[in-house]
Amino acid sequence: MGANSRLTVAAHALAWIELNRRMGGEVATSEQIANSVNTNAVVIRRLLGELREAGLVESRRGAGAGWRLARPAESISLAEVYRAVEEAPLFALHPAEPNQECPVGHGIRSALAPVYGDAEEALRAQLARTSVADVVRDSLAVP
Amino acid sequence: MGANSRLTVAAHALAWIELNRRMGGEVATSEQIANSVNTNAVVIRRLLGELREAGLVESRRGAGAGWRLARPAESISLAEVYRAVEEAPLFALHPAEPNQECPVGHGIRSALAPVYGDAEEALRAQLARTSVADVVRDSLAVP
DNA sequence: CCTGATGTAACTGTAGCAGTTACGACAGGC
DNA sequence: GCCTGTCGTAACTGCTACAGTTACATCAGG
Numbered sequence: 001m002g003a004n005s006r007l008t009v010a011a012h013a014l015a016w017i018e019l020n021r022r023m024g025g026e027v028a029t030s031e032q033i034a035n036s037v038n039t040n041a042v043v044i045r046r047l048l049g050e051l052r053e054a055g056l057v058e059s060r061r062g063a064g065a066g067w068r069l070a071r072p073a074e075s076i077s078l079a080e081v082y083r084a085v086e087e088a089p090l091f092a093l094h095p096a097e098p099n100q101e102c103p104v105g106h107g108i109r110s111a112l113a114p115v116y117g118d119a120e121e122a123l124r125a126q127l128a129r130t131s132v133a134d135v136v137r138d139s140l141a142v143p
Numbered sequence: 144m145g146a147n148s149r150l151t152v153a154a155h156a157l158a159w160i161e162l163n164r165r166m167g168g169e170v171a172t173s174e175q176i177a178n179s180v181n182t183n184a185v186v187i188r189r190l191l192g193e194l195r196e197a198g199l200v201e202s203r204r205g206a207g208a209g210w211r212l213a214r215p216a217e218s219i220s221l222a223e224v225y226r227a228v229e230e231a232p233l234f235a236l237h238p239a240e241p242n243q244e245c246p247v248g249h250g251i252r253s254a255l256a257p258v259y260g261d262a263e264e265a266l267r268a269q270l271a272r273t274s275v276a277d278v279v280r281d282s283l284a285v286p
Numbered sequence: 287c288c289t290g291a292t293g294t295a296a297c298t299g300t301a302g303c304a305g306t307t308a309c310g311a312c313a314g315g316c
Numbered sequence: 317g318c319c320t321g322t323c324g325t326a327a328c329t330g331c332t333a334c335a336g337t338t339a340c341a342t343c344a345g346g
Contacts, residue, residue, distance in 0.1 A: 009237070029292090059293090063346070065290075090233075090266075099179045108155050110285045122269040127258070139247050205322070
C-alpha cells in the first residue's frame with residue numbers, strides 16, 4: 001500500500017524538540033529539526049502545523065521564534081500523532097458502487113466497514129502504548 | 144494516507160466465488176466477478192493472480208475456465224488476503240537517511256521499527272478474526 | 287526599522303492505484 | 317484441426333498523494 005513516512009517524520013520532530021528541551025533549549029526551529037531529519041524545513045513546518053491543530057505542539061512567531069511541546073513528552077502517544085497526521089481511513093471501500101442487484105455487492109460494504117473499524121482500532125491501541133518520551137529513550141539507547 | 148481498495152476488492156471477489164459455488168457454480172469468471180464489483184475484468188484477474196500466488200485460489204484456463212477457492216471459505220482469513228495483496232509495510236521510515244551525527248537521527252529508526260512491527264501485528268491479528276465465510280454471511284444478512 | 291523565523295501558496299518530480307485496450311496462450315467442443 | 321471463451325499480461329492513460337523546493341507575506345522582538 002501507499003506507505004508514507006509522515007508518522008515517522010512527525011515522531012522524529014517531536015523527539016528532537018523534547019531532547020532539545022532537555023538540553024536547555026527554549027524552542028526548536030524548523031531549520032534545526034529539518035537538519036536532523038534530513039529534509040526541507042517547509043516539510044517540517046507543514047507537519048508541525050497539523051500537530052499544532054491537534055494541540056500537541058505550540059509555535060511562536062517573530063524573532064526568537066520556534067516550536068515546543070504543548071504537553072509533557074510522556075503524555076503524547078504515537079496514536080495521537082497518527083490521528084493528527086493521517087486523517088484518511090486505512091482501508092478504502094469500493095472505488096465505484098458495487099452492483100446492488102448482486103447479494104454480495106449489496107451487502108459487502110456494510111459487512112466490511114466494522115471489520116475495518118476494528119482493525120484500525122487495534123492499530124491505534126498498539127500505537128497508544130508508545131509515547132514520544134519512549135521514542136527519545138529508545139533512540140538514545142541505540143549504540 | 145493513500146488508502147487503496149485492494150483488500151476490499153479481493154474480499155469481494157472471494158466472497159462472490161464462494162456464494163457462486165454454493166449456488167452450484169463450478170468456477171467463476173473474472174467477467175462475472177467484475178460485474179458484481181463494478182470494475183474491469185482485468186483488475187479482477189490481476190488481483191486474483193496475487194491471491195493464486197498466495198495459494199488462496201486456483202484458476203483453470205481454456206474453455207469453461209474460471210476461478211475457485213483453493214481452500215474452504217471458513218479457513219481463509221482476511222489477514223491472509225491482506226498479506227497477499229499488500230506487500231509493502233504500513234509505515235515507511237525516513238525518505239532520506241536522517242542525520243547520523245544527531246542522537247535522535249542516529250537511533251530513531253531502530254526505535255521506531257519494533258513499534259511499527261507491533262502495530263502491524265495487531266492489525267493482522269484483528270483481520271485474522273474474520274474469514275471469507277464471515278464476509279459472505281454478513282453480506283447476505285444486510286436487508 | 288531590521289532581523290529571523292513562521293505561515294502558505296505554487297510548482298515539480300515521483301510513485302502507486304484504477305481503468306482500459308490489445309493480444310498472446312491455453313484447453314475443451316465441434 | 318479449427319473455433320470459441322477465458323486466462324495471462326503488457327502497455328498506456330488519468331488521477332491522486334507525498335516529498336521536495338522556491339518564493340514571499342506575516343509577525344514580533346531588539
